[in-house]
Amino acid sequence: MRKLLIISLFFLVSPLFAQQFQGRVVDENKSGIPEVSIRVVGTNKYAKTDFNGNFKIDKVNKGDILSFNMLGFSSQLIVFNEETASEIVLTEAFISLDGVEVRPEMDAMQVFADVNIEVNPVNSSQDLLRMVPGLFTGQHAGGGKAEQIFLRGFDIDHGTDLNISVDGMPVNMVSHAHGQGYSDLHFVIPETVEGIEFSKGSYNADQGNFATAGSVSFKTKERIDKSSVSVEYGSFNHKRALGLFNLVADRSAQSQAYIASEYIYSDGPFVSPQNFNRFNVMGKWNNQISSTEKLVVAGSYFGSKWDASGQIPERAVASGLISRFGAIDDTEGGNTSRTNASVSYYKSFGNNTTLESRAFYTNYDFLLFSNFTFFAENPINGDQIKQAENRNLLGFETSFSKEFNGFTLNTNGGIRSDFIRDNELTRTENKTTVLSRVYYGNIDETNTYLNLNTVFKFGNFSMIPGLRVDHFYFNYNDKLSNDGIGNTEQSFLVSPKLSFILQPSPETQFFLKTGTGYHSNDSRAVIFKNNNQVLPRSYGADLGTVLKINKRILLNATLWALNLDQEFVYVGDEGIVEPSGKTNRLGADLGLRAQITDRLFFDSDITYSYARSSEEPKGENYIPLAPALTFTGGLAITNWKGFSGGIKTRVLGKRPANEDYSITAEGYFITDANVNYEFGKWRLGFNIQNLFNSSWNETQFATTSKLFNEVNPVEEIHFTPGAPFSLRTSISLRF
Missing domain, CATH: 2.60.40.1120 (Carboxypeptidase-like, regulatory domain)
Structure with missing residues (x-):
């Protein structure tokens, strides 16, 4: 007693x-x-x-x-x-899941992406996006065009339903000449990326435009430990040179700076060479003003140019007119460039109070020639279209965070303005002759926003209410109109969020996330078509768990639902994204990360999705190209007697290519592998794509087209063939 x-x-x-x-x-x-x-x-x-x-x-x-x-x-x-x-x-060490805890935060699944980037090599922007569990990409118009993205039962096109940013700077382009939300990540040098933050759904108040299926934020390194140079050569005349140069010898100095540069050339496996070339350069300087203040200045430039074979019809290959890697119109292609500059300031006031502010500027040029329908619209000159624009993007954002006893306050506000000149859709011939102009004008679009995210903690339980307020201003000056008067539209949207987290132990988390999000419409659709859905909403919910089953196994299981007030559909022959009707999606995600031995890791992600239009009759309500089943799985070995490497398989199931599923986009099963060996300052690498030389279609569309010798147009699958077996060899020197 x-x-x-x-x-x-x-x-x-x-x-x-x-x-x-x-x-x-x-x-x-x-x-x-x-x-x-x-x-x-x-x-x-x-x-x-x-x-x-x-x-x-x-x-x-x-x-x-x-x-x-x-x-x-x-x-x-x-x-x-x-x-x-x-x-x-803390000392750097080989990655180990032993010390990983399921953090009591809203996005505990973040650890899955953290493991991905630690154990899997990244050599391209496609690799970067594939670090996000369950995300697939595909290229369909030459290496310089932004990738097509698939996530959670969405064909996201080039970013319509996925918010993407780099160091807080937006990647998605609003009212873009080729597609709403167009996200070209090719300005990022993969080796400069330090971390990835991702979330699925739209449950954080700081997630804005296009964050319906989810959001991805890349963080680049603030310093590099050692300078390095590397060269790479591979199949189909692939060449790559990379340099990372540390500009400060003292690693403990208050100021750190580096420059990174990359050059790529490739012909691809196509009969008509891609002649793809790209140059990137990036510089970053950060100054540790004090233990509580930091200033970061960054700038980058990239430019690329390429030719493309485009999507080809199945009947042309089946008849022997062309091979799988041939072309109906090999005058497709384009060039693009992007210049970025940003300044970020960070301040800690103590007592778990922080302030972050950043300003950014982007100048962007885009030019793309495509031909989706060949001779269906113009039997004499062909259906080639030109899409182009020049854009200046400016923005400012500031965030404030304060932690109290049992309560956290996060608030964020900012403005983004896009000034787009000569936004153009033109029908052309051989890239030179203008046949007619469909759209040609200037766009000014500004998004002002303010959001509030709070966390209330009650022991092991957290309640997270949030609220986001957005205001959009659209202005379109039609250069094809005689009056030259600009047309304007404004819209205001409030997006509430509410989530709950139960964290009974450092190894276990259960969550229920709910919230509304949105994806904005193209300015031309808003103004010309008097569309009431200026900012169509999404309504989502996730119910799931993150478990650390033992010291070396992490598991995530989630049931989710996502409804859209208005789906966006890419119309190939017009070259723009048009609004469609309401849609519903239901699905389940399952992710696993396991450390089999100290050096051997296993990862797997599987997603099942049920996607339907809610305003069409049964049997005619399929959502074109919405994947029902995706799977990735692989093994990776790290730092074993100088060796590292891995093997990774990705599976994209078959899916409807049109609304009644009378046309099927076939799935694929592709395996890639890599092996690297480090000796002293040197590193030798081998990267194999499509290890088993599968014949597969990387992207597919149901398109109505007409070949030159045909009387009537035909609707069927048009595809871009996936690369066959290819090998790339690289050698690097660190100094």
Whole structure:
């Protein structure tokens, strides 16, 4: 009885002696490490470091054990007392799932993408997007065009339902000449990417335009440890040169800077060579003003030019008119360039209070020649179209975050303005002769937004309400009109969110996420067609769990639903995205990450989706190209006696190509592999695409086209063939 009284008295009195523990987590170069997970072992007290590695935990008792965990670093346990150092040093280590905790945050699934980028090599923008669990990409008009994206039962086209950003700078292009939300990631040099943040659905208030199926944010490195140069050569005259150059010798200096540059050339497997070439250069400087302030300045430029064979009809291949890698019109292609500049400022006020502000500018040029229908519209000159624009994009955003005892406040506001000149859709012949202009004008579009995201914590339970407010201004000046008067439209939208998280242990999380989002309409659709759905809403919900089954196995299982007030459909022969009707999607995601041995990892993601139009009769309500089943799985080995590598399989199931499923887009099963060997300062690599040399279609569309010798147009599958077996070899030197 006496012992019980003493124990009870201890638990009653100990909070009176609890202290606040604050400090900074740094690496071996004394640079702050952001996003480190900190937990008081045996309690539900959590914290994470800010942008500079700073942290604060209230009510810590003498003798409490604190764990510090970060993927890619050795975990550390410390006992808190008066002599505990305020600077915690974590050392880099081989990746291990042992120290990974399911964090009590809204997007605990983030760890799945973190594991992906740690164990899988990234050599292209396609590889970057494929780091997101369940996301598929496909190229269908030469290497310079933005990839087609598939996620959660969506054919997202080039970004219509996926919000993409890099270092807080938007990638999606509104009212783009080729497609709404067009997202060209080719300005990113893959080796400069340090991390990926992703979420599915639209449940965070800071997720704005196009965040219906989800959002992806890439973060580039703020410094590089060592300079390096590499060259790569492969099948189909593929060539690549890469340089990463550290400009500051002292790794612990307050200022760090580097320059990265890349050049690529490839002919591709096509009968008519792609002649694809691209040049990228990027520079980044960050200044650690103090332990609580940081300034980051970045700039980049990229330019590319290519020829393309486009999508070809099945009947042309079946009849022997062309081969799988042939072309009906090989005058397709284009060129594009993008220049970026950004300034970001970070400030920590202590007491878990931070401020982030950034300003950015982009100049963007786009030119694309396509021919989807060949001679269906113009039997004499052909159906080639030209799409072009020049764009200046400016924006500013500021975010404020404050953590209280049991309550977190996050607020964010900003403005983005696009000034698009000579936005054009023109019917042409041989890229030179103008036959007629369909659209030609200037667009000004501005999005002003403010959002609020809050977290209320009640022990192991969190409630997360959020609210986002958007205002859009559209102006279109039609250069084909005689009056020259601009047409304007404005729209206002409020998007509420509400989510719940139960975190019974560091290994287990259950969640229910709900919220509305939106994807904006093209300015031309808004103004010319008097479309009331200026900002069509999405309504979504996720119910699921993230589990750390044991020290080396992570599992995610989610049931989800997503409804759209208005689907967007790409109309090939007009070259624009047009609004469609309401749609419903239901599905399930299952993800697994396992560390089989210290060096061997397994990953797998599978998604099933049921997608239908809600305004069409049964049997005619299929959503074209919406995938029902996707699967990825692979093995990767890291740092074993200098060797690393992996094998990865991706499966995209067959899907309807039109509304009544009378035309089928066939699925594919593709396996890629890679192996690398490091010796001293050198690294030798081999990358194999399509290991088993499968014959597959990378992208497919149901299109009505007419060949030159045909009397009537025919609707059938038009496809871009996937690359056959190909090998690339690279060698790198670090210094």
